Amino acid sequence: MTGASLEGVARQELTQARYGYAFALPAMLLIFGIILGPSLVVIGISLTDYELGALDWRWVGLGNYQEMLGDRTFWRSISNTFTYVAILVPSAVLLGLAVAIMVHARTRTKRIYEVIYFLPVTTTLVAMAIVWNFVLHSKIGPVNAVIVALGFEPIGFFSDRDVVLFSLALIALWQLIGFNMILFIAGLSAIPQDLYDAAAVDGADGWVDRFLRVTWPMLGPTTMFVVVTTTITAFKVFDTVAVLTNGGPRGASEVLLFSIYLEGFEYFRIGYASALTVAFLTFILLFSVVQAWVIDRNVHYR
Structure with a gap:
């Protein structure tokens, strides 16, 4: 190629690059305005003693x-948050997978069960928290009525320090199972039947062998996504704490987001609340990166 032709190719590539940046610019501005910009503002405020209205x-x-x-x-809110996450994440992932496998195996009633299990996802958690407050009430709740009828002492689901985090996790689990089920069903639908046929030829014809040798490895990418999103959702617990326990009893359910709310909108210490927010975002980022890295090492991509 001559020098003139090379110069023309370079000019064309430069023009294409400029068009590419021009098309990407609105998205970049949107990302900065919605995510990066406010994050930088929070970091800046966390370095001051600013109080709301000052x-x-x-x-x-x-x-x-x-x-x-x-x-x-x-540190107490950190401990409560991590305990809540440790309770909720494994339960939501494993139960979501189990429900997805059972629903996916059905033929005629598959759509009906998908709708039933997905209904909690469409509800407003604050409104349903009021319903759960009645269901698990220590005196008038039907759950404790059954427990007392069986001869046991009633359980203070929201007043017992040893039980309150499990109760809050149960409410979140009720809502998360349906969402995780839909994700796992999408992953199950993408597994080729040829793999199961080949596994059967090799002697893996039992459901346990089929699951361990075909289903579970092929669900690796879906599992990674479900674990990361469930962990982020668990860290963001706030609604049920604010509506049902207000951080009690004696701080046993005061999670990190609720502490941020108290510092910022009850005590008006915006600077300190911003520092807590930075810590909260750091925890989520680190957990997401570590989880993605650990799981990705054992994920099979087709």
Whole structure:
């Protein structure tokens, strides 16, 4: 090729690159305006002592983070959040997978069961929390009525420090199973029948062998997505705590997001609440990256 032709090709590639950046610019601006911009603002405010409604504020640097590390309430909310996540995530993933396998195996009534299990996902969790408050009420709730009828002591689902996080996780589990089921059903539908036929020829004709040798490995990408999204959802627990327990009893259900709410909108300490928010976002980012890295190493991509 001559020098003129090479120059023409380079000019054409440069023009195409400019068009590409031009088309991507609106999306980049939207991402910055909705995600990156507010995040940078929160980080900036976390370095100040700004209080809601105050006319002046001081630059305190890492002072809010130093206070956070010595705050017993912060560490208690971290412990409650991690306990809640540890209860909810394995249960929501495994039960969602189990329900998906059972529903996917059905023929005539498959759509009916999909709708039934997915209904909790479409409901407003705050409204359903009120219903759950009645169902699990320690005195008038039907669950405790059955427990007392069986000869046992009633359980304070929202007033017992040892039970409250399990009760909140149960409500979230009720809503998450249907969502995870739909994701797993999509993954199950994408598994070729030829793989099951080949496994049967090799002697893996039992349902356990079929699941361990074909279904579970082929669901690797779906499982990774479900685990990461479920973990993020678990970390974001707030609605049920605010409606049902208000962080009680004696702080046993005060999770990190609820602590941020209290610091920012009850005590008006926006600077300190922003520091807690940065810590919250850091936890979610680290957990998502670690989970994706660990699971991705054992995922089979077709």
